Amino acid sequence: xxxxxxxxxxxxxxxxxxxxxxxxxxxxxxxxxxxxxxxxxxxxxxxxxxxxxxxxxxxxxxxxxxxxxxxxxxxxxxxxxxxxxxxxxxxxxxxxxxxxxxxxxxxxxxxxxxxxxxxxxxxxxxxxxxxxxxxxxxxxxxxxxxxxxxxxxxxxxxxxxxxxxxxxxxxxxxxxxxxxxxxxxxxxxxxxxxxxxxxxxxxxxxxxxxxxxxxxxxxxxxxxxxxxxxxxxxxxxxxx
Amino acid sequence: xxxxxxxxxxxxxxxxxxxxxxxxxxxxxxxxxxxxxxxxxxxxxxxxxxxxxxxxxxxxxxxxxxxxxxxxxxxxxxxxxxxxxxxxxxxxxxxxxxxxxxxxxxxxxxxxxxxxxxxxxxxxxxxxxxxxxxxxxxxxxxxxxxxxxxxxxxxxxxxxxxxxxxxxxxxxxxxxxxxxxxxxxxxxxxxxxxxxxxxxxxxxxxxxxxxxxxxxxxxxxxxxxxxxxx
Numbered sequence: 001x002x003x004x005x006x007x008x009x010x011x012x013x014x015x016x017x018x019x020x021x022x023x024x025x026x027x028x029x030x031x032x033x034x035x036x037x038x039x040x041x042x043x044x045x046x047x048x049x050x051x052x053x054x055x056x057x058x059x060x061x062x063x064x065x066x067x068x069x070x071x072x073x074x075x076x077x078x079x080x081x082x083x084x085x086x087x088x089x090x091x092x093x094x095x096x097x098x099x100x101x102x103x104x105x106x107x108x109x110x111x112x113x114x115x116x117x118x119x120x121x122x123x124x125x126x127x128x129x130x131x132x133x134x135x136x137x138x139x140x141x142x143x144x145x146x147x148x149x150x151x152x153x154x155x156x157x158x159x160x161x162x163x164x165x166x167x168x169x170x171x172x173x174x175x176x177x178x179x180x181x182x183x184x185x186x187x188x189x190x191x192x193x194x195x196x197x198x199x200x201x202x203x204x205x206x207x208x209x210x211x212x213x214x215x216x217x218x219x220x221x222x223x224x225x226x227x228x229x230x231x232x233x234x235x236x237x238x239x240x
Numbered sequence: 241x242x243x244x245x246x247x248x249x250x251x252x253x254x255x256x257x258x259x260x261x262x263x264x265x266x267x268x269x270x271x272x273x274x275x276x277x278x279x280x281x282x283x284x285x286x287x288x289x290x291x292x293x294x295x296x297x298x299x300x301x302x303x304x305x306x307x308x309x310x311x312x313x314x315x316x317x318x319x320x321x322x323x324x325x326x327x328x329x330x331x332x333x334x335x336x337x338x339x340x341x342x343x344x345x346x347x348x349x350x351x352x353x354x355x356x357x358x359x360x361x362x363x364x365x366x367x368x369x370x371x372x373x374x375x376x377x378x379x380x381x382x383x384x385x386x387x388x389x390x391x392x393x394x395x396x397x398x399x400x401x402x403x404x405x406x407x408x409x410x411x412x413x414x415x416x417x418x419x420x421x422x423x424x425x426x427x428x429x430x431x432x433x434x435x436x437x438x439x440x441x442x443x444x445x446x447x448x449x450x451x452x453x454x455x456x457x458x459x460x461x462x463x464x465x466x467x468x469x470x
Contacts, residue, residue, distance in 0.1 A: 082466065135417055135420060138416075138417040139417045141413075142413050142414040142417060145410065145413060145414075146400070146404065146410065146414060149404035149405045149406060149410055150403060150404050150405075151405075155403060155469065158466045158467065159400050159403075159404075159466075159467060161466070162396075162400070162463045162466050162467060163400075163414070165459070165463070166393070166396075166418070166456075166459060166460070166463065169455060169456070169459055170417065170418055170421070173421035173448065173451070173452050173455075174420055174421055176421070176448055177420070177421045177424045177425055177448055178424075180425070180428070180444055180445065180448065181424060181428065
């Protein structure tokens with residue numbers, strides 16, 4: 001029988017309050033994003049067929065990458081929490097879920113903007129990535145609502161870890177279902193979606209730098225949010 | 241029933257029987273789920289212009305939306321009945337594994353949902369003028385397969401939701417994304433079957449539902465002990 005996890009082990013005793021919520025890494029990430037936009041807007045050529053609309057790639061695709069990093073971290077930390085019962089894992093899962101939701105929202109907001117210009121439709125259900133991102137958004141939103149709705153810290157950690165793991169199991173099923181759904185309706189998207197290695201050199205460089213900048217930004221956000229989580233727990237403890 | 245405590249499956253069956261007996265005596269949840277389902281079928285009928293989309297063409301989609309939402313009504317009840325008078329504590333101190341509590345609750349929910357669907361499907365045939373025949377057996381089989389998956393995740397989330405604030409709101413929000421693979425594939429398979437296509441055409445969709453059932457029955461049974469209080 002699966003033994004119920006013990007009450008929060010003393011392994012993670014009262015954490016030390018972080019010196020500052022925003023650190024140099026966050027500043028670096030912010031600078032990186034500014035630099036990448038200056039480069040993308042002023043120093044990268046305009047794409048011949050899509051025109052200026054293509055510039056949204058430098059926001060849309062790196063944001064998707066950042067969202068997947070954050071959401072994967074949540075799933076991973078959920079497993080770690082159920083395994084080790086370390087509340088740092090729970091806090092990290094919480095932080096990365098919230099950051100993941102922000103990046104997923106950016107992806108969902110920029111995708112239709114581009115789609116409207118290039119596909120002529122705001123939303124294309126047959127685009128696997130967009131549809132999958134939408135459902136991922138729903139799962140992460142549910143995860144965060146559950147976190148907000150449970151008062152007891154140990155129970156909240158267990159519930160959200162369970163949800164994090166089940167969510168990770170769910171994604172392949174949604175992927176398969178949408179794949180089967182669209183394979184019948186349409187051939188593959190005709191449109192050039194990003195990632196084609198045939199991007200001309202300057203665009204590719206901007207693209208790769210944008211990936212890097214967003215990965216750093218994602219980690220910086222998670223770091224900040226983690227420290228906010230520590231402060232929140234300390235405040236809750238001080239009140240209790 | 242003296243002597244040794246019952247095994248996991250025997251205990252699960254006892255818990256399911258207990259839940260069904262409670263429901264059978266009051267029938268409140270069953271009747272409300274049933275009336276909701278039939279009402280929703282009727283409301284959906286008027287949501288489309290029947291000269292544009294034939295009722296028979298939208299029947300599969302309507303069926304699965306109604307199954308999902310009426311199912312939620314039954315699932316909601318599953319653990320909320322244990323919250324009154326802390327009945328869950330009695331289950332927890334009973335000499336049985338936590339897995340058997342989950343399985344018992346899931347079996348009870350499965351029977352409940354199947355009973356609601358046993359009325360929903362004939363009502364669909366009636367209101368959407370479907371022809372009575374062999375395809376309906378196929379649809380019933382799809383409903384059983386889909387209900388296993390819905391109940392597997394729904395029972396787990398019902399156990400979690402009762403421990404939260406705003407449980408009634410939380411259960412649909414958490415459950416529905418997990419119902420998506422089941423509903424999408426079930427609706428597509430139903431369209432094929434009702435359209436008189438050979439069963440082999442429905443198979444790719446059914447395969448995903450079966451895989452979902454297996455993965456989530458196992459995963460949710462393993463996860464359930466974590467959703468209970470220590």
